[in-house]
Amino acid sequence: MTRLQAPVPEARSTGTVLGPEFVRGDGPWLFTEDGTAWFDGTSGSGAATLGHQHTAVTAAAAEQLLRITHTGCKLGSDARTRMVTAIGRISPYDEPAVLPTATGAEAVESALKIARAATGHRAVVAFRHGYHGKTAGALALTWRDEFKPHSDLPAHAVVRADLPDPRRPSADDAQTFAAHLSAALDRADQLGGTAAVVLEPVQVTEGILEVAPVLLDEIARQAHSRGALLVLDEIYTGLGRAGRLFTAELMAERPDLTLLGKTLGNGFPVGAVVGERHVVDALPPGVQTSTFSGHPVSCAAAAAVLDTVRSEALPARALALGARMAADLGALAARYPWIASVRTVGALAAFDCARDGGPDPVRARAVTRAALHGRLLLFGGGPEGASVKIVPPALLDDDAYRSLAAGLADAVALADSGSEALT
Numbered sequence: 414m415t416r417l418q419a420p421v422p423e424a425r426s427t428g429t430v431l432g433p434e435f436v437r438g439d440g441p442w443l444f445t446e447d448g449t450a451w452f453d454g455t456s457g458s459g460a461a462t463l464g465h466q467h468t469a470v471t472a473a474a475a476e477q478l479l480r481i482t483h484t485g486c487k488l489g490s491d492a493r494t495r496m497v498t499a500i501g502r503i504s505p506y507d508e509p510a511v512l513p514t515a516t517g518a519e520a521v522e523s524a525l526k527i528a529r530a531a532t533g534h535r536a537v538v539a540f541r542h543g544y545h546g547k548t549a550g551a552l553a554l555t556w557r558d559e560f561k562p563h564s565d566l567p568a569h570a571v572v573r574a575d576l577p578d579p580r581r582p583s584a585d586d587a588q589t590f591a592a593h594l595s596a597a598l599d600r601a602d603q604l605g606g607t608a609a610v611v612l613e614p615v616q617v618t619e620g621i622l623e624v625a626p627v628l629l630d631e632i633a634r635q636a637h638s639r640g641a642l643l644v645l646d647e648i649y650t651g652l653g654r655a656g657r658l659f660t661a662e663l664m665a666e667r668p669d670l671t672l673l674g675k676t677l678g679n680g681f682p683v684g685a686v687v688g689e690r691h692v693v694d695a696l697p698p699g700v701q702t703s704t705f706s707g708h709p710v711s712c713a714a715a716a717a718v719l720d721t722v723r724s725e726a727l728p729a730r731a732l733a734l735g736a737r738m739a740a741d742l743g744a745l746a747a748r749y750p751w752i753a754s755v756r757t758v759g760a761l762a763a764f765d766c767a768r769d770g771g772p773d774p775v776r777a778r779a780v781t782r783a784a785l786h787g788r789l790l791l792f793g794g795g796p797e798g799a800s801v802k803i804v805p806p807a808l809l810d811d812d813a814y815r816s817l818a819a820g821l822a823d824a825v826a827l828a829d830s831g832s833e834a835l836t
Contacts, residue, residue, distance in 0.1 A: 621762065
């Protein structure tokens, strides 16, 4: 097994922890200097949905690189206009406005500002097992007060609500959840009113935990009844990865804001907030800018991604891939009883490892270590650390899929054997 220790100058917080050093990519494959191929079952943390070095995307970025690389956030470019126009055209909104960002976390921060500006409220409701990024605090260090009125949070102004665990469903989940959400909104209303309810329709980081459409509709109904915006964080799931362009397709009420990232750039750093213009433009000019938002090279890549999403019928391809993964994971679960709670949502898949009726994080780590022996890159995780996630590029041909399925089967068998090679 090959591991790369973080280079000495790099901080341990960002140091590489999985696999060797890669020098080239092609579709689902990453290559080392000596030409050894590794299958990327992480899609570069979910971003390379079209595969590494997708021809149309890299060509668009290379062409843009030769024309104009950078404008800054306050100067326009034709690439930026193409991306924003394309997002607006396919969005679920009647009169859309698009706020470009450089990262997904920046899109989250922007959405919170928009929600506070649009509603005049301060508090936010989020959910257990949610993941929305790791940035915080920079604005507190900025001296100019006019940048801050829609950002500063009073103490304890984030209220957390519990979602039903889709791995352990019960008949009264919807009713119980409705009551719990109402109580959370009551607490948020006491903290200056509820500005936003923020939700991932699939909690990918914590193990592919899908929120059922009936719950999405309940969240939308309750959020809107309190005068709050519903913000759907589709940074991981949007634009086809979850088998649909937008989760709004499943809902009776549209989310007020939708956040995009990852697939949008297929490896280039870009994100966006999209919603109805009267909502997005509640935020005054200049309150949300950053040097690299609307970066021409990333926008050119994103415009090519959006063209490819359409031409390749990406949502349908993701659904078909998910069906194949569900069947193969189901067959593995029938053979290995410790594989529990197989779940797929489009081109997102996961299973849990169990022991004596409880979670088995040791076995999950054994599976991901065994995968490395077969040069298959997988992430673990989940609320109990007992999940194995399979997030390949969605545009896999039959040969690539067979490589993924075989590598996963070999990893499960090796983990089941308790091989000393894994210790």
